[in-house]
Amino acid sequence: MTKPTCVALVPARLGSKRVPGKNVRPLAGHPLLAYTLAAARQSGVFPEIVVSTDSEQIADIALHYGAQVPFLRPVEMAGDLSPDIEWIEHALVELGKLGRHYDCFSILRPTSPFRQAATIRRAWRAFLDEPSVDSLRAVEKCSQHPGKMWVVRGKRLLPLLPFGPADQPWHSTPYQALPEVWVQNASLEIAWTRVVFERRNIAGETILPFFTDDIEGFDINNQYDWQIAEQMIREGKAKLPIVTQPPYEDRRSAA
Numbered sequence: 001m002t003k004p005t006c007v008a009l010v011p012a013r014l015g016s017k018r019v020p021g022k023n024v025r026p027l028a029g030h031p032l033l034a035y036t037l038a039a040a041r042q043s044g045v046f047p048e049i050v051v052s053t054d055s056e057q058i059a060d061i062a063l064h065y066g067a068q069v070p071f072l073r074p075v076e077m078a079g080d081l082s083p084d085i086e087w088i089e090h091a092l093v094e095l096g097k098l099g100r101h102y103d104c105f106s107i108l109r110p111t112s113p114f115r116q117a118a119t120i121r122r123a124w125r126a127f128l129d130e131p132s133v134d135s136l137r138a139v140e141k142c143s144q145h146p147g148k149m150w151v152v153r154g155k156r157l158l159p160l161l162p163f164g165p166a167d168q169p170w171h172s173t174p175y176q177a178l179p180e181v182w183v184q185n186a187s188l189e190i191a192w193t194r195v196v197f198e199r200r201n202i203a204g205e206t207i208l209p210f211f212t213d214d215i216e217g218f219d220i221n222n223q224y225d226w227q228i229a230e231q232m233i234r235e236g237k238a239k240l241p242i243v244t245q246p247p248y249e250d251r252r253s254a255a
Contacts, residue, residue, distance in 0.1 A: 004103035006124070006190065008046040009091050010036055010067065012110055013078040014055040019223055023110045024061050028233050030243050032220070033058070035113040037065045038241040042117035045124045048100065052091050054078040064248045070098060084202050092196060104192055107202070111220045112187040113229065114238050119216045120188060126210055127190045134204020135191035139182040140217045147171060147178050182209065185217030 012033050016022040024031040033051070040049045051062035052073045059069040071094045077086040084107070092105065104127075108115070127136045147170030149160040164170040170178055188210070195204040215238050220226050232238035 004128070004192075006046055006104040006106055007095065007100075007102040008040045008049040008106050008108050009088060010040070010049065010051045010062075010108050010110060011084075011087060012051050012053045012055075012058050012062065013073065013082075013087075014053070014058060015078065015080065019220065019226055022220065022226075024058055025226075027113060027226075027229065028240055029247050030245075031061050031065075031248055032113055033061060033110040034065045034243045034245070034248070035241045036108050036110045036115065037062065037067050038243045039115055039117045039120060040108055041066055042241065043120035043124070044117075045120055046106070048102075050091060050095065052087050061248050065243070065245050070094065085196070085200060088202055089196055089200070092193060102193055104190060105196075106191075107189040109186040109188075109219075112185070112216075112218060113220070113240055114215045114218050115187045116216065116239075116241055119212070123188055123190060123210045127208065130208050133206045133208040134195050135189060135202070135206075136208040136210050137189050137203065138185050138187045138210045138212050138217055140185050140212050142181045142183040145170075145175055145178050145181055147173065147181075148175075182211075185212060186219040187212055187217045 012023040019025065023033050037049060040046055049067045051059065051067045051069050053059055053062065053069065054073045054075050059072065062069050073087050073090060077090055088105065088107070095101070123136060123138070147161050147164065150157045151160055159169065159171055161170060164173065189202065191202055191204065196202060215232070218229070220229055229238065233240065
């Protein structure tokens with residue numbers, strides 16, 4: 001049986017309010033984006049690594065670090081509230097117009113810089129071992145249990161999850177005694193391309209969990225996360241993928 005083909009799709013839009021310029025902000029000498037591209041390339045899983053961006057400068061950086069940017073993402077698909085299905089569908093359709101068709105796609109977000117090539121290979125093997133699933137999604141055990149979360153209605157607190165025994169509600173139960181709950185992280189997703197075109201979503205119905213180890217799933221969402229990432233790198237507690245290209249210099253500003 002022929003092994004399915006998989007394209008790496010890396011989202012890197014220009015806008016980021018919590019950490020301005022996050023996707024290309026320098027971390028340990030290279031733009032954040034560079035580490036995801038390095039891990040994807042070194043994994044050997046993908047015949048093509050495509051960056052979806054609405055920015056010419058980000059496209060230039062992506063090309064410098066070995067990715068392909070055969071088209072730009074429309075600005076209307078690059079807003080804070082734009083759903084993933086829009087840019088993924090756009091990327092797959094545009095690739096198809098170029099005669100480049102893939103059985104699967106993997107979403108690799110630049111905000112997970114500690115994801116290694118080995119992480120991607122492990123996920124790909126797991127996905128191939130379960131051909132009946134629609135997709136695979138990275139998860140980790142949640143640190144804040146939803147059983148202890150609340151919603152506010154007027155001047156009242158109501159439990160987000162109104163389950164558990166009445167005499168011992170979850171919000172008053174030790175974490176260790178609560179049911180295990182897993183939360184998705186941004187390190188990677190893999191899905192069959194057919195899921196996008198047949199169901200117009202990126203996950204389908206049958207989803208395989210991929211359990212990330214240690215800091216593989218660490219996600220930079222805000223300035224505090226960025227500071228933690230820098231500190232872990234300084235203290236040798238986190239290892240970034242090896243980037244073989246020289247640091248990027250914007251040739252337009254250097255001219």
